[in-house]
Amino acid sequence: AQSVSQHNHHVILSEAASLELGCNYSYGGTVNLFWYVQYPGQHLQLLLKYFSGDPLVKGIKGFEAEFIKSKFSFNLRKPSVQWSDTAEYFCAVNAGSGGGADGLTFGKGTHLIIQP
Amino acid sequence: DVKVTQSSRYLVKRTGEKVFLECVQDMDHENMFWYRQDPGLGLRLIYFSYDVKMKEKGDIPEGYSVSREKKERFSLILESASTNQTSMYLCASSQQGAGGYTFGSGTRLTVV
Numbered sequence: 001a002q003s004v005s006q007h008n009h010h011v012i013l014s015e016a017a018s019l020e021l022g023c024n025y026s027y028g029g030t031v032n033l034f035w036y037v038q039y040p041g042q043h044l045q046l047l048l049k050y051f052s053g054d055p056l057v058k059g060i061k062g063f064e065a066e067f068i069k070s071k072f073s074f075n076l077r078k079p080s081v082q083w084s085d086t087a088e089y090f091c092a093v094n095a096g097s098g099g100g101a102d103g104l105t106f107g108k109g110t111h112l113i114i115q116p
Numbered sequence: 117d118v119k120v121t122q123s124s125r126y127l128v129k130r131t132g133e134k135v136f137l138e139c140v141q142d143m144d145h146e147n148m149f150w151y152r153q154d155p156g157l158g159l160r161l162i163y164f165s166y167d168v169k170m171k172e173k174g175d176i177p178e179g180y181s182v183s184r185e186k187k188e189r190f191s192l193i194l195e196s197a198s199t200n201q202t203s204m205y206l207c208a209s210s211q212q213g214a215g216g217y218t219f220g221s222g223t224r225l226t227v228v
Contacts, residue, residue: 009156034217044206044219090158102166103149103174104208104217108158 002027002093006107013081014115021076021110023065023091033074034092034104035065044090050074061085086114119143120220122207128226135194137223139207146212148190150174150182153204153222165190166212197227 007022025031035047048059055067065076074091088111092104123138141148147166151159151174161174163182171182179201183191190209194201207220 006158036219043221044208046216049216092159102172103147103161103164104159105161105175106151106159108156 002031002095002105004091004093004105004107006089006091006110008110009108010111010113012113012115015083016080019076019078019081019085019112021089021091021112023074023076023107024072025074025091025093025105026072027093027095029095031093031095033065033067035059035063035074035076036090036092036106038088038090040087047076047089081112081114083114083116085112087112120207120209120218122205122220122223124223125221126224126226128228129194129197131198131227133194133197133227135197135225135227137192137194137205137207137225139190139192139220140188141190141207141209141218142188143209143211143218144187145209145218146187147210148184149208149210149217150180150190150192151206151208152176153206159206162192194225197225199227201225202227 003026005024033050036044037047047063048057050057050067058064088109090109091107094104120141149164150162153159165171165184181193205223208217210217
């Protein structure tokens with residue numbers, strides 16, 4: 001079974017600061033990797049995903065993530081955050097061979113607060 | 117716009133009641149999922165289904181059951197609600213092979 005570890009449960013940054021949220025997973029096979037965001041009072045939205053190919057993935061709203069297979073990591077980055085990035089961020093993984101049928105395993109989430 | 121719709125945004129039920137949470141998707145997706153979301157625990161998979169009448173246990177199925185009689189509808193059932201089932205419940209769907217998931221807005225269930 002897969003597991004996902006997000007290193008920071010709470011992160012507080014000032015506007016324009018750079019962001020990196022850590023995510024490590026454990027699974028021996030091929031994986032699909034995701035970052036989701038949940039803005040206050042809203043449903044989960046997909047930020048970006050990695051299935052194969054270029055390990056540097058660009059998503060919506062200026063976010064990107066890099067898959068480093070040797071480190072089992074998929075860290076989320078943004079060069080300059082905005083107040084509107086305040087949200088909860090979830091890293092998730094599923095087995096690449098499952099075709100999406102077997103559900104996602106989520107990390108516990110990182111609560112990001114951006115101070116104006 | 118494609119959607120996953122959960123019938124109730126907020127529910128309050130009494131201990132011991134049988135509770136039905138409904139989820140409908142309009143994307144003709146094969147796969148559907150029920151998660152619960154709790155602070156500090158992230159999202160945990162309760163049950164999922166990859167086809168009509170098919171169901172599989174997730175990580176925390178105890179105290180829950182599911183029903184999928186039609187492709188577009190996936191119901192979560194709490195046979196006898198307990199206070200530790202107070203949580204936010206999220207439904208999701210995905211297309212076979214695509215790997216992307218669409219989530220509903222959630223149902224916040226309080227069991228008193």
